[in-house]
Amino acid sequence: MRLQDRVAVVTGGGGGIGSGISLALARDGADVVVSDIDVEAAERCASQVREQGRGSLVVRADVTVAQDCLDLVEAGLKAFGKIDILVNNAGLFGRRIGMPFTNQEEEDWDNCYRVNVKGPFLLSKAVAPHMMERRYGKIINISSIAARRDAQILPDYTAAKNAVLSLTRVTAKDLAPYNVNVNAICPGMIWSPFWHRLAPMIGAHPDFAVEDPRRMFEQWVKSATPMQRAQTPEDIGHLAAFLASDEARNITGQTICVDGGAAMG
Ligand SMILES: NC(=O)c1ccc[n+]([C@@H]2O[C@H](COP(=O)([O-])OP(=O)(O)OC[C@H]3O[C@@H](n4cnc5c(N)ncnc54)[C@H](O)[C@@H]3O)[C@@H](O)[C@H]2O)c1
Numbered sequence: 001m002r003l004q005d006r007v008a009v010v011t012g013g014g015g016g017i018g019s020g021i022s023l024a025l026a027r028d029g030a031d032v033v034v035s036d037i038d039v040e041a042a043e044r045c046a047s048q049v050r051e052q053g054r055g056s057l058v059v060r061a062d063v064t065v066a067q068d069c070l071d072l073v074e075a076g077l078k079a080f081g082k083i084d085i086l087v088n089n090a091g092l093f094g095r096r097i098g099m100p101f102t103n104q105e106e107e108d109w110d111n112c113y114r115v116n117v118k119g120p121f122l123l124s125k126a127v128a129p130h131m132m133e134r135r136y137g138k139i140i141n142i143s144s145i146a147a148r149r150d151a152q153i154l155p156d157y158t159a160a161k162n163a164v165l166s167l168t169r170v171t172a173k174d175l176a177p178y179n180v181n182v183n184a185i186c187p188g189m190i191w192s193p194f195w196h197r198l199a200p201m202i203g204a205h206p207d208f209a210v211e212d213p214r215r216m217f218e219q220w221v222k223s224a225t226p227m228q229r230a231q232t233p234e235d236i237g238h239l240a241a242f243l244a245s246d247e248a249r250n251i252t253g254q255t256i257c258v259d260g261g262a263a264m265g
Contacts, residue, residue, distance in 0.1 A: 030085065083131070139171065217230070
């Protein structure tokens with residue numbers, strides 16, 4: 001129970017990885033504010049957190065809206081009195097597959113950047129004064145293997161997830177004197193609602209023309225992953241729980257991949 005009595009906020013907590021992270025934090029003893037724009041999905045996750053015997057609150061917040069981020073922090077503080085851990089997990093890919101990148105439109109880039117980069121900035125900014133005042137905090141940003149491997153099919157997403165890594169280092173430096181750690185996790189390939197949407201889009205692209213998206217996913221995993229297996233939300237949750245714990249108190253500004261070896265070094 002290395003997170004006993006800690007309070008976490010997880011964005012995109014109704015999604016595949018966000019639920020995995022929320023549950024891992026709860027299993028280690030944390031109460032979890034599960035936030036998402038999809039309230040029903042967030043409720044499902046929150047009830048699993050409560051089944052672990054931990055407190056949970058669902059807050060609807062769009063991470064691209066500054067006032068929503070401020071209200072989310074406020075709601076967490078009102079319910080639990082403090083916020084020790086923030087996981088900036090909410091994210092999405094654009095509406096069009098790249099290849100070539102000229103397939104994509106300005107609005108695809110704007111939307112990808114707003115959710116994946118501006119969201120973590122706004123929410124980190126909203127929670128930072130509280131963490132600085134208490135001289136305690138852990139911020140974990142969810143980037144992607146796409147940032148480390150330059151995923152050609154998703155140029156908007158790849159660029160945004162690289163920006164998340166840069167944001168992680170900049171905020172880590174600013175917050176280090178206040179005993180606040182900021183790190184990034186790059187998940188590999190996880191069959192979540194994210195891939196349920198992405199695989200058919202790739203399959204429909206003329207360069208791929210695949211009929212069975214799930215099979216394509218498995219084949220991609222095999223060809224891109226030295227360990228020959230997909231990752232799971234639980235894999236990401238284990239690392240998030242470690243980074244959120246005091247065992248990781250001297251780790252900050254780092255990017256750690258959980259990808260079966262897809263991006264080494
Ligand atoms: N699934 C993968 O293979 C994979 C790989 C690498 C990185 N990632 C990253 O992991 C994170 C979680 O992905 P996932 O696989 O769980 O996807 P998911 O689609 O299952 O979950 C994403 C969640 O974010 C929420 N969300 C979207 N826009 C939002 C907004 N503006 N404000 C608040 N919430 C919003 C969605 O409602 C959804 O519940 C994302 O940042 C994604 O980019 C996923």
